[in-house]
Amino acid sequence: MSDTVLFISAGMLKPKKTDHPLARRHLYLNYGFLGLASILKTQGYNVKLVHGRFDPPTSLVGSLTMERVFNTSYPVFLSIPSAFAIEWSRQFCKAIKEIEPRLKVIVGGRWVVGTDGAWVKRMIPEADLIVYGTAEKRIKNLIDPYTWTNAEFTSLASALVPEPPLKETPTLLYEIMDDFRMYQPSIEVSRGCGMGCSFCCEQDVALSGLLSPKTVVERMAQCRELYGDSKIHPYFEASYFRPSWKWAKELDSLCKDKRLCCQWRCESRIDGLSLQTLNCLANAGLKVIDLGLESASFRQLKIMNKAADPEVYLKRASSLLRECKESGIWAKVNVLLYAGESYESLAETSEWLDRHRECIKGVSVSPLVVYRFDQTSQTYLESLRAYGAEPTEECSLERKGLAKLHLSKEIDIDTAEHLAGQVSREFMSDRDYFDLKSFSYLPRAYTYADFRNDLMTANTSALPFRLTP
Numbered sequence: 418m419s420d421t422v423l424f425i426s427a428g429m430l431k432p433k434k435t436d437h438p439l440a441r442r443h444l445y446l447n448y449g450f451l452g453l454a455s456i457l458k459t460q461g462y463n464v465k466l467v468h469g470r471f472d473p474p475t476s477l478v479g480s481l482t483m484e485r486v487f488n489t490s491y492p493v494f495l496s497i498p499s500a501f502a503i504e505w506s507r508q509f510c511k512a513i514k515e516i517e518p519r520l521k522v523i524v525g526g527r528w529v530v531g532t533d534g535a536w537v538k539r540m541i542p543e544a545d546l547i548v549y550g551t552a553e554k555r556i557k558n559l560i561d562p563y564t565w566t567n568a569e570f571t572s573l574a575s576a577l578v579p580e581p582p583l584k585e586t587p588t589l590l591y592e593i594m595d596d597f598r599m600y601q602p603s604i605e606v607s608r609g610c611g612m613g614c615s616f617c618c619e620q621d622v623a624l625s626g627l628l629s630p631k632t633v634v635e636r637m638a639q640c641r642e643l644y645g646d647s648k649i650h651p652y653f654e655a656s657y658f659r660p661s662w663k664w665a666k667e668l669d670s671l672c673k674d675k676r677l678c679c680q681w682r683c684e685s686r687i688d689g690l691s692l693q694t695l696n697c698l699a700n701a702g703l704k705v706i707d708l709g710l711e712s713a714s715f716r717q718l719k720i721m722n723k724a725a726d727p728e729v730y731l732k733r734a735s736s737l738l739r740e741c742k743e744s745g746i747w748a749k750v751n752v753l754l755y756a757g758e759s760y761e762s763l764a765e766t767s768e769w770l771d772r773h774r775e776c777i778k779g780v781s782v783s784p785l786v787v788y789r790f791d792q793t794s795q796t797y798l799e800s801l802r803a804y805g806a807e808p809t810e811e812c813s814l815e816r817k818g819l820a821k822l823h824l825s826k827e828i829d830i831d832t833a834e835h836l837a838g839q840v841s842r843e844f845m846s847d848r849d850y851f852d853l854k855s856f857s858y859l860p861r862a863y864t865y866a867d868f869r870n871d872l873m874t875a876n877t878s879a880l881p882f883r884l885t886p
């Protein structure tokens with residue numbers, strides 16, 4: 418027996434947006450799942466974590482069979498990071514059960530499985546146990562199938578009691594991944610958000626405390642030692658990164674003390690950071706910030722519950738973007754084409770972006786997708802009809818775990834996707850796209866020459882950026 422505990426982060430059969438060679442290069446580090454694997458590793462288990470990426474599930478099963486890792490007495494852990502990975506997961510489970518019918522498969526990934534094990538079983542019949550919520554405190558017990566009936570918050574549990582929140586996120590042991598050097602490291606600095614945006618699954622999940630600057634710096638130093646060079650760009654993972662000025666100052670001074678001149682990235686609300694804090698974070702290495710502007714239309718901002726006072730919100734957004742420019746931070750702005758979107762509302766957003774063009778490094782524009790999470794997802798989907806939005810397919814939430822939408826009478830799904838591409842190309846060049854993506858999501862060794870090479874075979878009209886000669 419190899420006695421490896423195998424962790425598989427499900428891949429996708431094809432990229433979420435347009436399928437082009439570049440999109441298939443993306444690496445999505447499943448850091449929450451890596452945290453679980455790291456806990457077992459620390460306890461002495463022989464652990465291996467593999468990301469399915471865009472590889473066909475059967476090829477991955479084939480290569481893992483060659484490595485003889487299925488020859489194990491432990492269950493296989495499978496994480497489904499998004500609904501786009503469900504079909505990949507189904508095919509993967511089917512393939513391993515064909516090869517090793519005695520292997521047990523545990524499935525998790527809280528944003529997809531919710532608390533509906535019966536639905537997950539319908540989607541993935543070969544799954545043996547479905548685990549809800551986070552799992553740091555239970556992971557050790559889950560490796561023994563004899564104790565599954567006692568485990569809480571799973572498809573076999575009698576009462577549904579979630580794990581209490583963690584005080585500190587686990588240290589990630591990247592060595593568990595054979596290919597870790599391709600990935601930029603992540604440091605999970607907080608969880609939750611709770612700001613109530615209607616499209617977000619974390620609208621009611623309270624924001625946890627931030628990891629201390631001391632721990633962040635220790636983890637950055639560990640990464641740098643492991644990777645052996647300073648050309649790493651950690652992502653400070655948080656749905657809503659909201660440090661105080663004091664926190665930012667402490668981070669800056671600790672980075673200077675330890676001579677850690679690492680550039681890093683984070684995601685925050687566009688009205689969520691003070692200018693003073695942002696400037697201090699820039700001194701501490703912040704280079705790229707993902708900001709969810711979502712829209713610059715008062716009406717859209719209100720209906721998506723993004724801002725109680727859109728005027729104040731947009732003023733703050735404006736100042737933050739200008740400070741990014743001043744401090745040398747690249748701002749990537751996320752735009753959401755929401756229910757009720759019209760040519761007029763989109764024009765308001767585009768004009769606003771145009772006024773801030775020199776402060777924006779890139780944009781990501783996407784039409785709303787509603788994901789199946791719990792009973793409220795269907796109610797939410799129905800509520801969007803009031804703005805003229807209609808699901809493109811009946812029962813899609815049940816059948817696929819997600820629903821795409823015709824956003825309004827004026828903007829159907831095809832128009833929305835077309836407009837999303839158009840706005841992206843308007844505000845982002847090929848170089849900007851490469852700079853942003855290669856900072857975090859493309860393989861670390863991937864160069865601009867590789868990028869240009871990949872572009873030669875891509876359908877250029879479907880690319881989310883403007884091509885320059």
Ligand code: B12
Nearest residue numbers: 445447448449496498499500525526527528548551552788
């Ligand atoms: C950070 C983030 C990312 C990061 C990191 C992803 C990751 N999985 O770690 C990146 C940028 C890579 C990413 C990519 C994508 N994401 Co994303 N992402 C998030 C975000 C903001 C936070 C995720 C999070 O909570 N991480 C913290 C960790 C600790 O939590 P966790 O990953 O859930 O892991 C815990 C548990 O789920 C559980 N667990 C997980 N797997 C398993 C497996 C087993 C066996 C067990 C026992 C337990 C277990 O234990 C973990 C630790 O406690 C969320 C939520 C949000 N507010 O928007 C969206 C979110 C999860 N992403 C989403 C989507 C759609 C995507 C993308 C398709 C791109 C996009 N934005 O449209 C890709 C998909 C990647 C893929 N392969 O499928 C959707 C998923 C909705 C759905 N039901 O499908 C969300 C909910 C956002 C939304 N639009 O509503 N994402």
